Amino acid sequence: MLLSRLATLVTALGLSTLAHAAPTHYPLTVENCGSTLTFEQAPSRAVTIGQAGTEMLFALGLGNTLVGTSLWFNEVLAQYKTANDPIPRLADNEPSFEAVIGKRPQLVAVELEWMVGPQGVVGTREQFHELQIPTYLMPSDCEAKDNLVGADGTRLEAFRIDSIYKSISQLAEIFDVQERGRQLNDELKASLARSVATVQDKDLKHTSALFWFSSASLDIDPYVAGHKGIPDFMLNTLGVRNVVQSDEEWPTVGWETIAKANPTFLVIARMDRRRFPADDHLKKLAFLRSDPVTRNMDAVKNNRIIILDAMAMQASVRMFDGLATLASAIDGYDLPK
Structure with a gap:
């Protein structure tokens, strides 16, 4: 079983490295967790509500676009500390709606729907979108999941690793760094394959x-x-x-x-x-x-x-x-x- 999983992972990785990502053509429309987002150009100011999005943007080389972060569980990864130090931390946990919009973001990247969603503790997506501020919700927390049942939501289907790759690809497309997105996904797929091989x-x-x-x-x-x-x-x-x-x-x-x-x-x-x-x-x-x-x-x-x-x-x-x-x-x- 492990050998077959490893073979599948390696094959998928080999195929993905053959392709080269094209530059983004604006205006760009992205379907995201039930919302249609339109970007006339790459955002130059982003706020993150959730450490996953923060470090994902750093990994994509987009730290210079961050004007505010929030919702931290661990200190930032060591390789991103220098880039992260000057960025305002709006809150260790959930920020206020006013703190987020006060940064005049052109994109708000959200890790968890209970932060920005139908009953979001920060606000609803509609509140942000009424101000022409697009909210990008990580697909890993909205697809095949009911966030209104249980303290942290209930999975309707098992989590799929493709949802992380999808976030990376979509954010890379939004910010016009698609080649870096492809490279990052390949690096992560290779890391996953090495982990499987370790215990095979x-x-x-x-x-x-x-x-x-x-x-x-x-x-x-x-x-x-x-x-x-x-x-x-x-x-x-x-x-x-x-x-x-x-x-x-x-x-x-x-x-x-x-x-x-x-x-x-x-x-x-x-x-x-x-x-x-x-x-x-x-x-x-x-x-x-x-x-x-x-x-x-x-x-x-x-x-x-x-x-x-x-x-x-x-x-x-x-x-x-x-x-x-x-x-x-x-x-x-x-x-x-």
């Missing part, structure tokens, strides 16, 4: 895992990854089973239920955000090793705990580094048969 010789048919993002309080049920979201895609790509079966993006599940499922290893989020106590990965580790339920789980007793940046659990360029870290850790385990 491992027997993982009895291996399972749990992704723990955070908890509103350490003494209540944790937010864990559902079985159709981004972390589940990461596990499936490597041939590992997610012990959580909920369609919600980040459902809460009791530790007694998790302990009964007894995942082979745990993946916990490291973040710089401090909205909840469990945002601190060191507090997660201390809890797992001291709680009478969790400390007896095989993954805890055998120290099979993998730490990933929170952004590596999102539909972002960081996800590919997270997948590589995950594959390397799994490859190093002496797993039970």
Whole structure:
């Protein structure tokens, strides 16, 4: 199974490198998550609501267009720190509608629909569009997903990696850097293929895992990854089973239920955000090793705990580094048969 997935990935990568992207012709019309966006020229001023979009624009070489960022889980990737330092951070979490429009953006790139959407905490798309400010919503959070059900939405279909490539291609087209978009997608596809190759010789048919993002309080049920979201895609790509079966993006599940499922290893989020106590990965580790339920789980007793940046659990360029870290850790385990 892993060999066939690897072959498919390599074939897709080889075919994509044969093509060269054409320059953008304006006016450009882009269909995005139920909205039609029209650009008369490449935007010169952009605001991001979500770190995934921020780092995606940096990866496309478009940091000079950013006039404001918001919604950060981790510090910016080291290679983008110099470019990021002078850009105003409008908010660590959600910015106000006024703060965003005050930057006079020609594009607002949005990672999560609950930020800008029908019940957006920042505003609705219509509010922005009435001011002639186009909002680009990441397809990974709107396609085959109902964001009105569950705290972070519910997946109607499994997350597809193509949605990240689509974001990159569309943003590259909007900003007229299509060749860089093609190159970036090829780099990410190659990284994914290397991760699959890392574990292709491992027997993982009895291996399972749990992704723990955070908890509103350490003494209540944790937010864990559902079985159709981004972390589940990461596990499936490597041939590992997610012990959580909920369609919600980040459902809460009791530790007694998790302990009964007894995942082979745990993946916990490291973040710089401090909205909840469990945002601190060191507090997660201390809890797992001291709680009478969790400390007896095989993954805890055998120290099979993998730490990933929170952004590596999102539909972002960081996800590919997270997948590589995950594959390397799994490859190093002496797993039970």
